[in-house]
Amino acid sequence: MDIFGVFRISASALEAQRARMNVIASNMANAQSTRTQEGGPYRRKDVLFSAVPVGQGDKGSEGVQVTEIVEDPTPPTMVYDPGHPDADKDGNVAMPNVKVIEEMANMMLATRAYEANVAAFNISKGMLMKTLEIGR
């Protein structure tokens, strides 16, 4: 059994949750962006996680990785604002499909998951340190 595999499991989760936080932060930052390089308003992005075996493929040991960053397919929110430079001829502006409340909730989930993994990492460390003291 690979002793350090457990650290890689927790570390992969910390990395994945941080990637999720980055995506959430960019969604919130661009909640009002009506222009993007691809044209049109900003589209909300989300991360897709998948389980990956860690180490020599011991049964039951799986880390996590971000497989893909996907765009939310829901149509942009139309807001009536004739004074806006990006308004169409009817005075409607296509605003990003980002819901700030939803992003806040997601951010809290990501934070909790991150914290749980930090706790798991610390427990692993404590166990290993105690094991090293056998026979002292």
Next chain:
Amino acid sequence: MDKSFELLERLIYATNIRHRVLSSNIANSDTPNYKARDVDFNSFLAGEQARLTVTDPRHIPAGGSGMAGADIISAPGQAWGDGNNVELDMEVAKMTENGLLNQAGVRLLSIKIGTYKNALRR
């Protein structure tokens, strides 16, 4: 020699495996379609020999060199919309409990070694 060395070795080994399985559950608490797993300690505790079932051909059977595999089972839990049934708080609670069990094993083993050291010193 003393049977309890072997027993404690197995206890520490089994708690290490369980810790790793629980770490995987926590790491995958947001992975779609991931199903929570656990280690079956009943097989570990059953019988005088405290023998563990061999679930993988690579595992060395209990009673030989003392190393044993542990049964990895799927943990119960209601799956959410994304097919994931990990309950984060439960997993952290299980992990704390398992960590204490591991520490108990380590402490007892140290005491055991200490007694032998003491005996040899006289």
